[in-house]
Amino acid sequence: MRPVSTLVLLGLLKAVASQQISDIWQTTWDRKMLFTYFQPTPDPINFVSPGAIGSADIVVDDSSVYQTILGFGASLTDSSAQLFHNLKSQNSNNYWELLDYLFNITDAADSAGFSYIRVPLGASDFSANTYSYDDTSGDVNLNAFNIGAAPSYVFSTLSDILSINQGLRVHVVPWSPPGWMKSGTMDGGSLNTAYISVMANYLLKSLQGFQSKGIPIYAISIQNEPENSNPTYPTCSMPVSTEAQIGLKLRTLMNSNGFQNTKIIGYEHNWVDAANYPVQLMQQAGSAFDGVSFHCYQGSVSEQAEFTSQYPNKVWWMPSDYDFVDAPSSWALQVGAYVTGRVLSTDWERYSIVVLNWDDSASTTWNPQPVEATIEFRGMQASIPEATHLLLLDLVMFQATYTFPVGVTTLWWYAPAN
Ligand SMILES: *[C@@H]1O[C@H](CO)[C@@H](O)[C@H](O)[C@H]1NC(C)=O
Numbered sequence: 454m455r456p457v458s459t460l461v462l463l464g465l466l467k468a469v470a471s472q473q474i475s476d477i478w479q480t481t482w483d484r485k486m487l488f489t490y491f492q493p494t495p496d497p498i499n500f501v502s503p504g505a506i507g508s509a510d511i512v513v514d515d516s517s518v519y520q521t522i523l524g525f526g527a528s529l530t531d532s533s534a535q536l537f538h539n540l541k542s543q544n545s546n547n548y549w550e551l552l553d554y555l556f557n558i559t560d561a562a563d564s565a566g567f568s569y570i571r572v573p574l575g576a577s578d579f580s581a582n583t584y585s586y587d588d589t590s591g592d593v594n595l596n597a598f599n600i601g602a603a604p605s606y607v608f609s610t611l612s613d614i615l616s617i618n619q620g621l622r623v624h625v626v627p628w629s630p631p632g633w634m635k636s637g638t639m640d641g642g643s644l645n646t647a648y649i650s651v652m653a654n655y656l657l658k659s660l661q662g663f664q665s666k667g668i669p670i671y672a673i674s675i676q677n678e679p680e681n682s683n684p685t686y687p688t689c690s691m692p693v694s695t696e697a698q699i700g701l702k703l704r705t706l707m708n709s710n711g712f713q714n715t716k717i718i719g720y721e722h723n724w725v726d727a728a729n730y731p732v733q734l735m736q737q738a739g740s741a742f743d744g745v746s747f748h749c750y751q752g753s754v755s756e757q758a759e760f761t762s763q764y765p766n767k768v769w770w771m772p773s774d775y776d777f778v779d780a781p782s783s784w785a786l787q788v789g790a791y792v793t794g795r796v797l798s799t800d801w802e803r804y805s806i807v808v809l810n811w812d813d814s815a816s817t818t819w820n821p822q823p824v825e826a827t828i829e830f831r832g833m834q835a836s837i838p839e840a841t842h843l844l845l846l847d848l849v850m851f852q853a854t855y856t857f858p859v860g861v862t863t864l865w866w867y868a869p870a871n
Pocket of ligand 1: 558617
Protein backbone atom coordinates (compact mmCIF):
# COMPACT_ATOMS: atom_id res chain seq x y z
CA MET A 454 0.00 0.00 0.00
CA ARG A 455 2.70 2.39 0.90
CA PRO A 456 4.23 2.95 -2.55
CA VAL A 457 0.77 3.64 -3.96
CA SER A 458 -0.04 6.38 -1.50
CA THR A 459 3.36 7.92 -2.16
CA LEU A 460 2.52 8.02 -5.86
CA VAL A 461 -0.78 9.69 -5.16
CA LEU A 462 0.91 12.24 -2.98
CA LEU A 463 3.46 13.02 -5.68
CA GLY A 464 0.65 13.38 -8.16
CA LEU A 465 -1.09 15.92 -5.97
CA LEU A 466 2.07 17.87 -5.40
CA LYS A 467 2.74 17.98 -9.11
CA ALA A 468 -0.70 19.35 -9.84
CA VAL A 469 -0.25 22.11 -7.31
CA ALA A 470 3.21 23.03 -8.52
CA SER A 471 2.50 23.23 -12.24
CA GLN A 472 1.43 26.24 -14.26
CA GLN A 473 -2.01 27.67 -13.60
CA ILE A 474 -3.96 30.62 -14.96
CA SER A 475 -5.58 32.41 -12.04
CA ASP A 476 -6.42 35.89 -13.30
CA ILE A 477 -7.87 37.34 -16.46
CA TRP A 478 -8.30 40.94 -17.53
CA GLN A 479 -10.64 41.69 -20.37
CA THR A 480 -11.90 44.58 -22.47
CA THR A 481 -14.80 43.65 -24.74
CA TRP A 482 -16.14 45.41 -27.82
CA ASP A 483 -19.54 46.03 -26.21
CA ARG A 484 -17.84 47.88 -23.31
CA LYS A 485 -19.40 45.43 -20.83
CA MET A 486 -15.86 44.86 -19.66
CA LEU A 487 -13.31 47.66 -19.64
CA PHE A 488 -9.95 46.31 -18.49
CA THR A 489 -12.03 44.27 -16.04
CA TYR A 490 -10.50 41.72 -13.73
CA PHE A 491 -12.18 38.37 -13.23
CA GLN A 492 -11.33 34.90 -12.02
CA PRO A 493 -11.52 32.17 -14.63
CA THR A 494 -13.86 29.20 -14.53
CA PRO A 495 -12.54 26.85 -13.29
CA ASP A 496 -10.24 28.75 -10.97
CA PRO A 497 -7.42 28.15 -11.60
CA ILE A 498 -7.10 26.81 -15.13
CA ASN A 499 -4.45 24.08 -15.08
CA PHE A 500 -2.08 23.16 -17.86
CA VAL A 501 -2.48 19.45 -18.64
CA SER A 502 -1.42 16.95 -21.31
CA PRO A 503 -2.57 18.37 -24.64
CA GLY A 504 -5.71 17.31 -26.47
CA ALA A 505 -7.11 18.50 -29.79
CA ILE A 506 -6.38 22.08 -30.79
CA GLY A 507 -9.03 24.77 -31.23
CA SER A 508 -9.82 26.90 -34.26
CA ALA A 509 -6.76 28.86 -33.22
CA ASP A 510 -3.78 27.44 -31.36
CA ILE A 511 -1.67 29.85 -29.31
CA VAL A 512 1.71 28.26 -28.66
CA VAL A 513 3.93 30.13 -26.22
CA ASP A 514 7.50 29.05 -27.00
CA ASP A 515 9.96 30.49 -24.51
CA SER A 516 12.98 28.70 -25.96
CA SER A 517 13.70 31.92 -27.84
CA VAL A 518 13.16 35.23 -26.11
CA TYR A 519 13.31 38.49 -28.04
CA GLN A 520 13.88 42.07 -27.02
CA THR A 521 13.72 43.35 -23.46
CA ILE A 522 10.93 45.80 -22.81
CA LEU A 523 11.90 48.65 -20.52
CA GLY A 524 8.36 49.57 -19.75
CA PHE A 525 5.02 50.69 -21.07
CA GLY A 526 3.63 54.15 -20.77
CA ALA A 527 2.31 57.25 -22.44
CA SER A 528 3.04 60.89 -23.08
CA LEU A 529 2.26 63.41 -20.38
CA THR A 530 1.62 66.57 -22.37
CA ASP A 531 0.64 69.91 -20.85
CA SER A 532 -3.00 69.17 -21.62
CA SER A 533 -2.97 65.70 -20.04
CA ALA A 534 -1.22 67.14 -16.96
CA GLN A 535 -3.92 69.82 -16.85
CA LEU A 536 -6.66 67.17 -16.90
CA PHE A 537 -5.00 65.33 -14.01
CA HIS A 538 -4.60 68.62 -12.14
CA ASN A 539 -8.27 69.57 -12.63
CA LEU A 540 -9.34 66.16 -11.37
CA LYS A 541 -7.10 66.59 -8.33
CA SER A 542 -8.76 69.87 -7.39
CA GLN A 543 -12.27 68.54 -8.05
CA ASN A 544 -12.00 65.06 -6.57
CA SER A 545 -8.71 64.21 -5.01
CA ASN A 546 -9.79 60.63 -4.14
CA ASN A 547 -10.55 59.86 -7.78
CA TYR A 548 -7.27 61.47 -8.78
CA TRP A 549 -5.19 59.28 -6.50
CA GLU A 550 -7.22 56.21 -7.45
CA LEU A 551 -6.58 56.94 -11.13
CA LEU A 552 -2.84 57.45 -10.59
CA ASP A 553 -2.73 54.19 -8.63
CA TYR A 554 -4.67 52.40 -11.39
CA LEU A 555 -2.23 53.65 -14.01
CA PHE A 556 1.16 53.62 -12.29
CA ASN A 557 1.27 51.26 -9.29
CA ILE A 558 3.78 48.51 -10.14
CA THR A 559 3.24 46.48 -6.96
CA ASP A 560 2.48 42.81 -7.58
CA ALA A 561 -1.29 42.24 -7.61
CA ALA A 562 -2.08 45.96 -7.49
CA ASP A 563 -4.67 45.58 -10.30
CA SER A 564 -3.00 48.41 -12.18
CA ALA A 565 -1.70 49.05 -15.68
CA GLY A 566 1.74 49.49 -14.09
CA PHE A 567 2.91 52.23 -16.45
CA SER A 568 6.57 52.99 -15.87
CA TYR A 569 7.69 55.07 -18.87
CA ILE A 570 6.54 58.63 -19.52
CA ARG A 571 7.42 60.94 -22.36
CA VAL A 572 7.27 64.65 -21.52
CA PRO A 573 7.55 67.53 -24.02
CA LEU A 574 10.15 70.23 -23.21
CA GLY A 575 8.16 73.42 -23.71
CA ALA A 576 5.02 73.64 -25.79
CA SER A 577 3.71 70.82 -27.97
CA ASP A 578 0.53 70.55 -30.02
CA PHE A 579 -1.18 69.72 -26.70
CA SER A 580 -0.45 72.95 -24.81
CA ALA A 581 -2.69 75.88 -23.91
CA ASN A 582 0.05 78.35 -24.93
CA THR A 583 3.08 78.33 -27.19
CA TYR A 584 6.16 78.83 -24.99
CA SER A 585 9.75 77.72 -24.51
CA TYR A 586 11.83 77.97 -21.32
CA ASP A 587 13.58 81.05 -22.74
CA ASP A 588 11.57 83.31 -24.99
CA THR A 589 13.95 86.31 -24.68
CA SER A 590 15.11 86.93 -28.22
CA GLY A 591 18.89 86.82 -28.69
CA ASP A 592 19.57 85.53 -25.15
CA VAL A 593 22.48 83.34 -26.27
CA ASN A 594 23.77 82.90 -22.69
CA LEU A 595 20.29 81.76 -21.64
CA ASN A 596 20.27 84.16 -18.69
CA ALA A 597 16.48 84.32 -18.86
CA PHE A 598 16.07 80.52 -18.92
CA ASN A 599 13.16 79.63 -16.64
CA ILE A 600 11.85 76.09 -16.20
CA GLY A 601 8.85 77.72 -14.49
CA ALA A 602 7.62 78.84 -17.90
CA ALA A 603 5.98 75.41 -18.00
CA PRO A 604 2.63 75.14 -16.21
CA SER A 605 3.25 74.14 -12.58
CA TYR A 606 0.79 71.24 -12.94
CA VAL A 607 3.29 69.44 -15.20
CA PHE A 608 5.72 69.14 -12.30
CA SER A 609 3.13 68.53 -9.59
CA THR A 610 1.56 65.71 -11.63
CA LEU A 611 4.97 64.13 -12.28
CA SER A 612 5.85 64.38 -8.56
CA ASP A 613 2.57 62.68 -7.65
CA ILE A 614 3.20 59.89 -10.17
CA LEU A 615 6.73 59.44 -8.78
CA SER A 616 5.26 59.10 -5.29
CA ILE A 617 3.37 56.04 -6.59
CA ASN A 618 6.10 54.62 -8.81
CA GLN A 619 9.65 55.54 -7.79
CA GLY A 620 10.98 53.51 -10.72
CA LEU A 621 9.26 55.78 -13.25
CA ARG A 622 11.42 56.55 -16.29
CA VAL A 623 10.90 60.06 -17.63
CA HIS A 624 11.95 60.78 -21.21
CA VAL A 625 11.96 64.45 -22.25
CA VAL A 626 11.91 65.83 -25.79
CA PRO A 627 11.34 69.29 -27.30
CA TRP A 628 8.81 69.79 -30.08
CA SER A 629 10.82 72.88 -31.08
CA PRO A 630 13.75 75.06 -29.98
CA PRO A 631 12.78 78.57 -28.80
CA GLY A 632 11.34 80.57 -31.71
CA TRP A 633 14.19 83.13 -31.72
CA MET A 634 16.68 80.35 -32.54
CA LYS A 635 14.62 79.81 -35.72
CA SER A 636 12.86 82.40 -37.82
CA GLY A 637 10.98 83.87 -34.86
CA THR A 638 8.34 81.23 -34.14
CA MET A 639 8.24 77.73 -32.65
CA ASP A 640 5.63 76.78 -35.24
CA GLY A 641 7.53 75.13 -38.08
CA GLY A 642 10.82 76.13 -39.67
CA SER A 643 14.29 74.97 -38.72
CA LEU A 644 17.07 75.81 -36.28
CA ASN A 645 19.50 78.54 -37.33
CA THR A 646 22.75 76.53 -37.25
CA ALA A 647 24.49 79.48 -35.54
CA TYR A 648 22.59 78.34 -32.42
CA ILE A 649 23.71 74.70 -32.32
CA SER A 650 25.79 75.22 -29.14
CA VAL A 651 23.10 77.40 -27.58
CA MET A 652 20.54 74.67 -28.21
CA ALA A 653 22.80 72.06 -26.55
CA ASN A 654 23.05 74.37 -23.51
CA TYR A 655 19.29 74.88 -23.57
CA LEU A 656 18.78 71.11 -23.34
CA LEU A 657 21.29 70.84 -20.46
CA LYS A 658 19.45 73.62 -18.63
CA SER A 659 16.19 71.77 -19.25
CA LEU A 660 17.62 68.70 -17.50
CA GLN A 661 18.80 70.88 -14.62
CA GLY A 662 15.38 72.52 -14.48
CA PHE A 663 13.59 69.20 -14.11
CA GLN A 664 16.19 68.15 -11.52
CA SER A 665 15.48 71.34 -9.55
CA LYS A 666 11.79 70.29 -9.52
CA GLY A 667 12.72 66.87 -8.14
CA ILE A 668 12.09 64.99 -11.40
CA PRO A 669 14.99 62.71 -12.41
CA ILE A 670 15.35 62.28 -16.17
CA TYR A 671 16.05 58.89 -17.69
CA ALA A 672 16.47 60.00 -21.31
CA ILE A 673 16.44 63.10 -23.48
CA SER A 674 15.88 63.46 -27.20
CA ILE A 675 17.14 66.35 -29.32
CA GLN A 676 14.05 66.92 -31.46
CA ASN A 677 10.63 65.35 -31.86
CA GLU A 678 9.94 64.40 -35.49
CA PRO A 679 12.88 66.21 -37.14
CA GLU A 680 11.44 65.59 -40.61
CA ASN A 681 8.20 67.42 -39.87
CA SER A 682 7.78 71.19 -40.14
CA ASN A 683 4.23 72.40 -39.66
CA PRO A 684 3.40 76.14 -39.40
CA THR A 685 0.34 75.49 -37.20
CA TYR A 686 2.00 74.04 -34.09
CA PRO A 687 5.47 73.67 -32.48
CA THR A 688 7.61 71.62 -34.86
CA CYS A 689 11.09 71.96 -36.32
CA SER A 690 12.75 70.26 -39.22
CA MET A 691 16.31 69.38 -38.28
CA PRO A 692 18.80 67.84 -40.71
CA VAL A 693 20.91 64.89 -39.52
CA SER A 694 24.09 66.97 -39.32
CA THR A 695 22.44 69.49 -36.96
CA GLU A 696 21.02 66.80 -34.68
CA ALA A 697 24.40 65.02 -34.71
CA GLN A 698 26.29 68.17 -33.67
CA ILE A 699 23.82 69.02 -30.91
CA GLY A 700 24.02 65.40 -29.68
CA LEU A 701 27.82 65.45 -29.46
CA LYS A 702 27.88 68.79 -27.63
CA LEU A 703 25.08 67.80 -25.29
CA ARG A 704 26.78 64.48 -24.40
CA THR A 705 29.91 66.36 -23.35
CA LEU A 706 27.92 68.90 -21.36
CA MET A 707 25.86 66.20 -19.64
CA ASN A 708 28.95 64.15 -18.76
CA SER A 709 30.57 67.11 -17.02
CA ASN A 710 27.39 68.18 -15.22
CA GLY A 711 26.34 64.99 -13.47
CA PHE A 712 24.07 63.60 -16.19
CA GLN A 713 26.39 60.87 -17.43
CA ASN A 714 23.73 58.22 -16.76
CA THR A 715 20.99 60.03 -18.66
CA LYS A 716 20.55 58.62 -22.15
CA ILE A 717 20.43 60.61 -25.38
CA ILE A 718 17.99 59.34 -27.99
CA GLY A 719 17.93 60.38 -31.62
CA TYR A 720 15.63 60.43 -34.62
CA GLU A 721 12.16 60.14 -32.99
CA HIS A 722 10.43 59.73 -36.31
CA ASN A 723 8.77 57.29 -38.69
CA TRP A 724 9.73 53.78 -39.76
CA VAL A 725 9.54 54.88 -43.37
CA ASP A 726 12.96 56.59 -43.22
CA ALA A 727 14.69 53.98 -41.03
CA ALA A 728 17.37 53.31 -43.66
CA ASN A 729 18.43 56.96 -43.88
CA TYR A 730 18.15 59.50 -41.06
CA PRO A 731 18.90 57.25 -38.06
CA VAL A 732 21.66 55.37 -39.93
CA GLN A 733 23.37 58.65 -40.89
CA LEU A 734 22.94 59.89 -37.31
CA MET A 735 24.83 56.85 -36.02
CA GLN A 736 27.54 57.36 -38.65
CA GLN A 737 27.99 61.01 -37.70
CA ALA A 738 27.53 60.87 -33.92
CA GLY A 739 27.02 57.26 -32.80
CA SER A 740 29.06 57.80 -29.63
CA ALA A 741 26.66 60.48 -28.41
CA PHE A 742 23.44 58.51 -28.86
CA ASP A 743 22.29 55.56 -26.75
CA GLY A 744 19.66 54.72 -29.30
CA VAL A 745 17.05 55.98 -31.70
CA SER A 746 13.30 55.85 -31.46
CA PHE A 747 10.70 55.17 -34.09
CA HIS A 748 7.22 56.46 -34.67
CA CYS A 749 4.73 54.42 -36.68
CA TYR A 750 2.67 56.97 -38.61
CA GLN A 751 4.40 56.12 -41.89
CA GLY A 752 6.04 52.93 -43.06
CA SER A 753 5.90 49.54 -41.38
CA VAL A 754 7.72 47.90 -38.50
CA SER A 755 9.61 45.64 -40.91
CA GLU A 756 11.44 48.72 -42.24
CA GLN A 757 12.98 49.12 -38.80
CA ALA A 758 15.27 46.21 -39.75
CA GLU A 759 17.01 48.52 -42.22
CA PHE A 760 18.35 50.25 -39.11
CA THR A 761 18.56 47.35 -36.63
CA SER A 762 20.50 45.10 -39.00
CA GLN A 763 23.32 47.66 -38.81
CA TYR A 764 22.89 48.88 -35.22
CA PRO A 765 21.19 46.06 -33.30
CA ASN A 766 21.98 47.57 -29.90
CA LYS A 767 20.78 51.06 -30.70
CA VAL A 768 17.06 50.57 -30.85
CA TRP A 769 14.78 49.87 -28.01
CA TRP A 770 12.70 52.99 -28.12
CA MET A 771 9.25 53.16 -29.56
CA PRO A 772 7.78 55.63 -27.16
CA SER A 773 5.16 57.50 -29.02
CA ASP A 774 2.72 55.19 -30.68
CA TYR A 775 0.06 52.62 -30.50
CA ASP A 776 0.36 49.69 -32.89
CA PHE A 777 3.82 48.21 -32.97
CA VAL A 778 2.39 44.70 -33.27
CA ASP A 779 2.63 44.21 -37.01
CA ALA A 780 1.16 40.72 -37.22
CA PRO A 781 -0.52 39.41 -40.37
CA SER A 782 -3.80 41.23 -40.63
CA SER A 783 -5.72 38.38 -42.25
CA TRP A 784 -6.30 36.52 -39.01
CA ALA A 785 -8.58 37.47 -36.13
CA LEU A 786 -6.09 37.09 -33.28
CA GLN A 787 -2.98 39.11 -32.64
CA VAL A 788 -1.02 37.77 -29.69
CA GLY A 789 1.89 39.17 -27.70
CA ALA A 790 3.68 36.96 -25.15
CA TYR A 791 5.81 38.30 -22.31
CA VAL A 792 7.95 36.94 -19.50
CA THR A 793 8.77 39.10 -16.50
CA GLY A 794 11.19 38.52 -13.66
CA ARG A 795 9.99 38.96 -10.11
CA VAL A 796 11.47 40.14 -6.84
CA LEU A 797 13.76 37.18 -6.12
CA SER A 798 15.67 35.27 -8.75
CA THR A 799 14.29 32.08 -7.19
CA ASP A 800 10.69 33.24 -7.68
CA TRP A 801 8.94 31.65 -10.64
CA GLU A 802 8.77 34.02 -13.58
CA ARG A 803 5.52 35.49 -14.80
CA TYR A 804 4.35 34.54 -18.29
CA SER A 805 1.54 36.46 -19.88
CA ILE A 806 -0.24 36.66 -23.18
CA VAL A 807 -2.18 39.63 -24.48
CA VAL A 808 -4.70 38.55 -27.10
CA LEU A 809 -6.43 41.01 -29.41
CA ASN A 810 -9.40 39.56 -31.27
CA TRP A 811 -10.37 42.10 -33.90
CA ASP A 812 -12.61 39.93 -36.06
CA ASP A 813 -15.66 42.14 -36.52
CA SER A 814 -16.50 40.74 -39.98
CA ALA A 815 -17.05 44.36 -40.91
CA SER A 816 -17.09 43.69 -44.64
CA THR A 817 -20.71 42.61 -44.19
CA THR A 818 -22.54 43.93 -41.16
CA TRP A 819 -21.17 44.44 -37.66
CA ASN A 820 -20.76 40.86 -36.56
CA PRO A 821 -18.11 40.30 -33.89
CA GLN A 822 -16.75 36.75 -33.96
CA PRO A 823 -15.44 35.13 -30.79
CA VAL A 824 -12.53 32.75 -31.39
CA GLU A 825 -12.06 29.45 -29.57
CA ALA A 826 -8.36 28.98 -29.07
CA THR A 827 -6.19 26.44 -27.32
CA ILE A 828 -3.21 27.72 -25.33
CA GLU A 829 -0.04 25.62 -25.30
CA PHE A 830 3.03 26.06 -23.11
CA ARG A 831 6.01 23.70 -22.76
CA GLY A 832 4.11 20.77 -24.21
CA MET A 833 1.09 21.31 -21.94
CA GLN A 834 -2.30 22.73 -22.76
CA ALA A 835 -4.50 25.02 -20.70
CA SER A 836 -7.54 22.93 -19.85
CA ILE A 837 -10.80 24.78 -19.87
CA PRO A 838 -13.81 22.51 -19.35
CA GLU A 839 -16.75 22.90 -21.67
CA ALA A 840 -19.07 23.77 -18.80
CA THR A 841 -18.59 23.66 -15.08
CA HIS A 842 -21.68 21.50 -14.43
CA LEU A 843 -19.95 18.66 -16.24
CA LEU A 844 -17.40 18.70 -13.47
CA LEU A 845 -20.11 18.25 -10.88
CA LEU A 846 -21.23 15.12 -12.74
CA ASP A 847 -17.61 14.11 -12.67
CA LEU A 848 -17.50 13.87 -16.44
CA VAL A 849 -14.07 14.99 -17.41
CA MET A 850 -14.94 16.36 -20.82
CA PHE A 851 -12.39 18.94 -21.71
CA GLN A 852 -13.00 21.10 -24.70
CA ALA A 853 -9.74 22.78 -23.76
CA THR A 854 -10.32 25.98 -25.66
CA TYR A 855 -10.58 29.48 -24.31
CA THR A 856 -13.14 31.67 -26.02
CA PHE A 857 -11.68 35.05 -26.82
CA PRO A 858 -14.39 37.66 -27.41
CA VAL A 859 -13.73 40.57 -29.74
CA GLY A 860 -11.61 42.84 -27.58
CA VAL A 861 -8.41 42.43 -25.60
CA THR A 862 -7.80 39.62 -23.11
CA THR A 863 -4.79 39.19 -20.85
CA LEU A 864 -4.00 35.91 -19.09
CA TRP A 865 -0.96 35.00 -17.02
CA TRP A 866 0.70 32.18 -15.15
CA TYR A 867 3.86 31.53 -13.18
CA ALA A 868 6.50 29.08 -14.37
CA PRO A 869 10.07 28.28 -13.33
CA ALA A 870 12.79 30.01 -15.38
CA ASN A 871 13.50 28.15 -18.59
C1 LIG B 1 0.05 50.00 -4.66
O1 LIG B 1 -0.73 48.85 -4.59
C2 LIG B 1 -0.55 48.10 -3.40
C3 LIG B 1 -1.31 46.79 -3.57
O2 LIG B 1 -2.66 47.01 -3.89
C4 LIG B 1 -1.02 48.94 -2.23
O3 LIG B 1 -0.84 48.23 -1.02
C5 LIG B 1 -0.19 50.22 -2.18
O4 LIG B 1 -0.69 51.09 -1.18
C6 LIG B 1 -0.23 50.94 -3.52
N1 LIG B 1 0.77 51.98 -3.48
C7 LIG B 1 0.50 53.24 -3.69
C8 LIG B 1 1.64 54.18 -3.55
O5 LIG B 1 -0.61 53.61 -3.98
